[in-house]
Amino acid sequence: MPQTRFRLYDDAALDAVIDAMARQIAARLDDTPLTLVGVLRRGAPLADRLLARLRVLRPAWSIDRTDLEVKRYGDDLTLLHADTRLSATPEQQRANFSGRRLVVVDDVLYQGHSAARVLEFLRDHQADRVYLAMLVDRCCATLPLRADFVGLKLQIAPLDVIECNVPPFEDEFAVDLLRLG
Numbered sequence: 661m662p663q664t665r666f667r668l669y670d671d672a673a674l675d676a677v678i679d680a681m682a683r684q685i686a687a688r689l690d691d692t693p694l695t696l697v698g699v700l701r702r703g704a705p706l707a708d709r710l711l712a713r714l715r716v717l718r719p720a721w722s723i724d725r726t727d728l729e730v731k732r733y734g735d736d737l738t739l740l741h742a743d744t745r746l747s748a749t750p751e752q753q754r755a756n757f758s759g760r761r762l763v764v765v766d767d768v769l770y771q772g773h774s775a776a777r778v779l780e781f782l783r784d785h786q787a788d789r790v791y792l793a794m795l796v797d798r799c800c801a802t803l804p805l806r807a808d809f810v811g812l813k814l815q816i817a818p819l820d821v822i823e824c825n826v827p828p829f830e831d832e833f834a835v836d837l838l839r840l841g
Contacts, residue, residue, distance in 0.1 A: 666836060682714050686721075694762070697778065700730070763792075769796070820837055
């Protein structure tokens with residue numbers, strides 16, 4: 661099937677978006693210890709970028725990082741797993757997140773299944789407060805949830821695909837729109 665690719669945001673524009681997201685997080689949250697939870701794959705390096713900015717904005721803030729592997733769709737939105745799959749390490753399975761704020765970081769909020777599965781896992785591990793930080797919100801979640809910190813809101817045609825290119829998985833930091841057919 662032929663596809664047309666449009667570059668919507670390049671590296672420089674997305675660096676400004678990440679800075680704005682970090683400022684939102686720093687302004688809204690108090691000094692309660694924070695854990696940034698990157699959703700593998702692309703949410704992990706995005707969480708690293710946010711962490712670097714937050715350490716500059718609030719150097720004394722206690723911030724941890726962890727990643728969770730969550731999968732439902734392939735990069736082309738092909739359904740891979742009927743039930744959203746979450747893989748946690750033995751250490752994560754034993755984790756207790758009480759007394760911490762958690763910010764779940766991912767690249768695209770599409771229908772919300774991956775985010776809902778992560779929220780369920782964190783709730784089962786005594787998370788008091790959990791926030792969602794999404795680089796792109798497609799504004800079409802089918803589950804009743806929303807992102808608390810959003811870099812970009814992109815309302816696109818249902819059959820179009822938002823592709824986030826995030827190093828180290830891609831060579832350059834960018835957001836593209838793929839128009840199929």
